[in-house]
Amino acid sequence: MQGTEKSAVFCPLILGCLVALVLVTLGYVVLDGALLARASASGEKNGSPVRRALRHVRPSVILWSLPYLGILTFLYIWCARGLYSGATGSLDVPLRATLACAAVTLPHLRIVSLVRSRLGERAAFWVGLVANVALMAVAVNFARIALECPWNADWQDIALQFVAIEYVIVLLGFLTLFFLFQCRGGAVAVGVLLMLVLGIAQYFVFLFKDANITPADLQAIGTAAEVSGGYVFTITAAVAKALGYAAAGVACAAYLAPLELPAREAATEPVQAPRHAAPTAMPDDKGTGKGAGSAIGRALERPATRRTALGLLSMGGLAAFVTIPGYGADFGVSLNHWNSMYSTSRQGFFPCFVKEFQARLIPVPANYNEQDAKSVEKDLVSQYAKRLGTGASSDSGTARKAAVAQFKKKRPTVVVIMNESFSDLSVYKSISAAGYAGPTFVKTGLTNALLRGDSYTSIFGGGTCNSEFEALCGVNLHYLGANKYPYTQWDFTKVPCMPRQFAALGYKTYAIHPNEATNWDRKRVYEQMGFDRFYSITDFVGAQTYHNGYVSDRATYQKILTLLKRGSTPEFIHTVTMQNHGPFTTGTIPTADELDYEPEGASASDNFMLNEYLSCATESDRAIEWFLGEVGKLDRPVAVLFFGDHQPKPASPYATLGYEDESSIQIAERMYHTTYFMWANYDVAGSDQTSETEDLPVSALGDELMYRIGAPISRRQKANLASRKSLPILSLIGYQDAKGNWHEFTDADDETIASPSQTKNASAARHMDSMMAYVNYLRFGSIVN
Structure with missing residues (x-):
């Protein structure tokens, strides 16, 4: 995708939005400080009203404007460099959305405080809980769209089952951040921005190598940065839309707030025991009063401990969700190896990423054991000796014998x-x-x-x-x-x-x-x-x-x-x-x-x-x-x-x-x-x-x-050479049989390669594939796995 010098025409519009956002933010910060100063119980009279307002400025109000300033700055830089390929008017909606979300976010502290002050403690808790659930749900969806939109033209056509998988992954991640950071909306806002960054990164990887990001790419991120240094990465209108979705997600996160459980209602009159009642036993270390259960209970009564526990529980849920179910067998996620972008665009980023993560180890062939693998290798080495080795009566054997003698001398x-x-x-x-x-x-x-x-x-x-x-x-x-x-x-x-x-x-x-x-x-x-x-x-x-x-x-x-x-x-x-x-x-x-x-x-x-x-x-x-x-x-x-x-x-x-x-x-x-x-x-x-x-x-x-x-070759090499009679060409995408016909590997072929005993009645190519799976696991997989 090529950028255009005409993208610079967007710069005045974006710059105007930046200036407007800065001025509105500064104006609101001063106004908010003035209102706080006015409401202060200290009754301070020293200094001008502006100075008193500045002393009451809340830094968090300024911090919440940074995501929107960052979005506008990103757009300005790309357009100024001629690296935006969108048509005239393509930035109108993203810019309006960003400014609107910024305007909604600025007074969030005051609005939340006002609503709570108008409600009783119990009502405030339940209204806040419902609001948090709704806001979290919407923020997760905006974040998911910001992840998919930059690179995936088909994101709206992803099947519901895969949308649900991706939604749960993002939700559990956001809940982990929310609770571990003590129910601060800022943590969720960071999560939204991370999804946006990941989506744009996926778009750039697509431009670079026409593929999706994989777990292995994360291990090679240094190389990716080095070899992609000379590339020119333009952005499209889809990337700009993703910025607008992310802005909406941040606005939702801003209104997420910590909740306090309503205090338990105490009895107005102490209950006195009857005179004839037996004296109450004093709790000891073996009872509930000072036992481990009581200690945990007292700890969980503290909001910070309770939130941390919920955060760890969410983290455990996320870990379980991406490791326990098989994303292929249980969820139906499949990968097309020759066109991974097709698989990812139809099923979503995270379902495919996790599917690849689950396959990060070398798959062990079905019913594999070292003794059987050595037996298979021995069989193939024997085939090599009969057809290709120095003792073979074939033309290949004669040529190999002459080459071996020559290699030793030359x-x-x-x-x-x-x-x-x-x-x-x-x-x-x-x-x-x-x-x-x-x-x-x-x-x-x-x-x-x-x-x-x-x-x-x-x-x-x-x-x-x-x-x-x-x-x-x-x-x-x-x-x-x-x-x-x-x-x-x-x-x-x-x-x-x-x-x-x-x-x-x-x-x-x-x-x-x-x-x-x-x-x-x-x-x-x-x-x-x-x-x-x-x-x-x-x-x-x-x-x-x-x-x-x-x-x-x-x-x-x-x-x-x-x-x-x-x-x-x-x-x-x-x-x-x-x-x-x-x-x-x-x-x-x-x-x-x-x-x-x-x-x-x-x-x-x-x-x-x-x-x-x-x-x-x-x-x-x-x-x-x-x-x-x-x-x-x-x-x-x-x-x-x-x-x-x-x-x-x-x-x-x-x-x-x-x-x-x-x-x-x-x-x-x-x-x-x-x-x-x-x-x-x-x-x-x-x-x-x-x-x-x-x-x-x-x-x-x-x-x-x-x-x-005529160089000396190993047993694995001999087996490999012998295998080509039945399996002449092989790669990740498929194989060619001895008749020259191509066969595509399916996603199921990656789960576990069948054992030689299981493929005895299959085609010669598939049987040889299973034999070489044993040999290669013996000589490589078992060494590094």
């Missing part, structure tokens, strides 16, 4: 390059029809690759570290469950991975990423994986940039070449590039490289972002051609794996353009794949090196490379 350096957002968007009808044919070298110019094809990912538009994890560890995200970021969640000290394998062979291991070392917690993860050295942005001072100030691919590859040229010790070099990272609205592409494709059916802003991305991808294509040319000149054996981590977010509008009649899995399959190739500067034994084509999941790339060049 010990080639291995370079893995994960290229940011690199993909071939000519797969989309509208882009291809506009004349774009894809990255020239990678698509048609590379004729001597070991292997090449499409690489299938579990992410789109963001989440780079997940493709990196799959490639280095060989574990498909399908077996971990959706919306997880392994790098930010788990300890990798004991996790099998490529750098650890090559280090065990005596290789030096290096990681390169020309950005902050802390992104996705890479600094910690790389150390735990066993990398000897991590070259981050501090090692690229003065390096060439290409797009949005990011270090270019050529400069990144030059760092690899420097390492390759400085010695002959075999190395494992893992590289994550940065050049093609979004945003793609910067206009920073060199003029000579600018492209101008205009796919029909897309907006001008979508086409602008598309062309900026395609310019980046074209330069990446040229850079990798140059790099392979330089590696080809070296006097040492080097094998290279190159792949894209995910498609860029600008591809999203074109994913459905012209595919309106296709199924969701067909659309998703096209979105969730990039391009890869394996190449070597030496003749790899057993390989023709004629750019053989095979599509692979990203999780199989590292295993396949090591297999092709």
